[in-house]
């Protein structure tokens with residue numbers, strides 16, 4: 001068993017914000033090991049490069065496939081006695097087969113709604129379900145679910161983006177319920193939802209034209225900001241939704 005230093009699991013680490021979380025955690029002296037999961041390690045070249053010269057172990061986990069989450073949790077438990085930090089990062093807004101955010105109701109497609117919910121809401125909750133024993137073995141486990149401001153129902157003034165908004169709102173509710181349940185008992189787990197801001201990744205690329213000057217963050221900046229929030233989180237923050245600058249977002 002490898003136990004010294006913080007043990008972090010970054011779920012959805014093949015690229016974008018998740019890859020940068022793995023990179024920045026790998027550079028910290030208080031972090032012992034980073035388990036970096038992605039659905040296809042054989043094509044995650046940038047993550048493989050990081051694994052070669054950092055305390056990173058790449059793990060296969062597809063959040064749309066519960067059996068793969070169960071296998072990943074078993075493999076992790078065979079090597080580690082606990083997880084101190086879980087960052088659920090995988091997310092889906094558009095894909096190469098034409099799925100994209102709806103502007104109008106007549107663009108609503110059941111299959112796109114299903115996939116958005118599977119990746120953005122159900123997947124992160126199943127990861128917590130199957131890694132909960134490892135989280136509860138930590139003295140102070142934190143789960144950060146990467147959400148999005150557009151998942152706030154109270155903040156929805158523009159409409160559109162039905163599947164993404166609804167799936168992030170569902171993720172937020174699952175986070176809140178898990179925070180209540182896992183907050184009980186001798187080894188409480190702290191769960192928060194985080195909005196990273198608009199970040200320069202494949203996910204935001206088609207929509208960056210309308211982002212005001214200075215509001216598009218590099219992954220380095222966004223992850224640095226989110227790690228400051230995670231580092232300062234207390235038990236009282238569990239079940240809350242924070243933006244990149246530490247301000248609270250209404251549900």
Ligand SMILES: NC(=O)c1ccc[n+]([C@@H]2O[C@H](COP(=O)([O-])OP(=O)(O)OC[C@H]3O[C@@H](n4cnc5c(N)ncnc54)[C@H](OP(=O)(O)O)[C@@H]3O)[C@@H](O)[C@H]2O)c1
Nearest residue numbers: 014015016017062063064090091148198199201202203204
């Ligand atoms: N970028 C932004 O402006 C922004 C704003 C608000 C919130 N967010 C949220 O931040 C998170 C990270 O987004 P990003 O910008 O880094 O996006 P990204 O660059 O498009 O990366 C998405 C990640 O999710 C993974 N993924 C997709 N489906 C998966 C599945 N079934 N199982 C496991 N992994 C899967 C992808 O893996 P593959 O490489 O295998 O496809 C990839 O690593 C998401 O939750 C997103 O909603 C982003």
